[in-house]
Amino acid sequence: MDFNDTSEEAAYRKEVRAWLKANAPRTKGARDGGLEDPVSMDDSRAWQRKKAEAGYACITWPKAWGGGGGAAWQSVIFGQEEAAFQTPANPFAIGLGMCVPTVMTVGNEADKQRFVRPAVLGEEIWCQLFSEPSGGSDAAAARTRAVKDGDDWVINGQKVWTSGAHFSDFGLLLARTDPDVPKHKGLTMFWIDMKASGVEVRPIHQMSGASNFNEVYFTDLRVKDSQRVGAVGEGWRVALVTLMNERLSVGGGGGGSNYRRLLALAGDIQTLTGLGVKDAALREKIAEWYVQAEGLKYTTFRTMTALSRGQTPGPESSIGKVVSATLMQDMANTALELEDQFGIISDPANAPLAGGFQTALMNAPGLRIAGGTDEILRNIIAERVLGLPQDVRLDKDVAFKDIPTGR
């Protein structure tokens, strides 16, 4: 049980830190979703290229594909160290974390040669086109149709909650090719050119005011059969490869609101019984949240230890988001309660701590839903980790077109 780096890890960390110090750009505020700004996108691309050229982009990928040819623990250490710098926003995460690895695993040789390296270098950005208005958690219920027409496929339908579709070059699209078989069997995966005619991207105006996601409409979008990723009817199996890669990427902590900021706030605010930081009920809550936040941090250290030892990490990393999202929401709500009437002010100029807890409150609902809702994540823990039986599925052995639909 050693919390400290091994000598090998310490040496790598030192090397990474020195490289970051010499090379990381001093970009202010770019992490606040400023990707609409072309300057910040240029910054992001430049930073990605710099990392790729030094072998720090896609550290675990083979050098032949533009990666670093390194180990998973190195990737974790680089991520930890990079987080200490104010680096540009990362619009490449979905492509490099999910879409491109799918192409590398399932795609044909020509696609691999064509797509992997430009993605690593930050020249091309990918988005993932799975979720649809009729099926958020139920991704296999996709209705977007792809119909064979000679050597082409013609695609019609709509995707939703697509992160970064507005600045993506390519998308990985899950489409229904056969509605006459059960839902998991009638899907096929394609890559598409996001700039092609027949693709329309419309930003979603989120409750937080920001627009990080999009709706994507397909109207008679024509794609070649060579754009198919995997066999016809194998789309769900390919999608699972994508989602597996999502789970393999080791996540960080919660972010947003944290107990340090809450302690700072409580040290500067009066309650009826004195200074907020002396309030026993608040202190109990802070202790509970501390234990959750630190517990998550140490859980990622357990994952990293398994990677360091060359083992497959246990399922414990699956608890991350389900804990951190609610933690963020509850902490923000308590902070606002502490601010009392001031809590309604979100204007950074007037709100305590520049309105950080107000922002967290408005972002938290999205965090509890995106990438698997709290409920779906609990199902996944129960079924895949604990081995409990699946719920009764009314749609399993029915032709997709005969599955009942509500709204």
Place this chain on the structure above:
Amino acid sequence: MDFDFSDDQKFLKTEARKFLDARCGVAVVRGVLDDGAKAYDAELWKAVAGQGWLGVNIPEAHGGLGLGGVELCAIAEELGRALAPIPFASTVYFVAEALMLAGSQAQKAKWLPKIAAGEVIGCFATVERPGVLTEAQVQAKVEGGKLTGVKLPVTDGDIADLAVVLAKQAGRGSLYLVELAGPGVAREVLTTLDPTRSAARLVFTGATAEPLGDPGEGMSLAEAILDRAAVMLAFEQVGGADRALEMAKEYAMQRYAFGRPIGSYQAIKHKLADIYIKNELARSNAYYGAWALGAGGSQLPLAAAAARVAACEAFWFAAKENLQTHGGMGFTWDVDCHLYYRRAQQLGLVAGGAKAWKERLVSQLERRNAA
């Protein structure tokens, strides 16, 4: 980063589980539960001593195995899982650790070998009245080397040979070693929530008391001992919580309602997922506590508090929701759910309850932030 048990420690843990599966089945636990005259399982205690577990963290020079605190944590997790009905925590986490922390060479040489050999049972006698342990509540006092006062509840006080007692000398809290077989000691068994772990009222009327550590340092020493015990107890709690989750899972797969296993309903799935989440958070915090214990640095008080708060929450939640998952059967004497429900309370309170530890945690946090 090596944030897990080592291969050797895992081997020790696996062997401990095999041993306890064979020697500490639920019949052994129930043997103590159902027999009012039985304070602990003496046979298991002997067997555990034979394995050398009592001396895992005691130096070889004092008759122990000298392995270390993390090894002790590995064994603690298995003892907690098995609900071992023996005075292990009192003797090892409290008294042996107190001796190693504050004892003189002579005290260590006298007592540690006997503890390691299983010849001496220990107990930690601090509390006198309901509420959090504070120096102000301590009425017991020592004058001229003689101890007078009443301590309760003292876990294993009815069977212990040696007590570490918090008492006042000239108005200042100090720790003392008291041999309980000597004159001036009366004990009375208390009825408690968890009969698989006994407790007593100790009445001292002029019992011989030998100082342990510096006079006047009793309260801070007691807190240092509690920090160490909290980490080891956290592993027992994690072990118990894991077993409670397994029980709930097994039952949820076998029990059918409305034509299907109850484990296929989301109400049960989400409940069990929540137990899993709390257990893993508790395990991670316990690991950090174990590391802090071994590293011996200033991180221990905060790490111990975090381990304790997370472990108390995890075992309590797992125990109560395991019982709930079993429905009416869980409320019967014959089904084992209540054993965990009882032990969760016993472990959750024996080193001070979570409420007080949360306060300690935040105080430590403020201290760290101020530094």
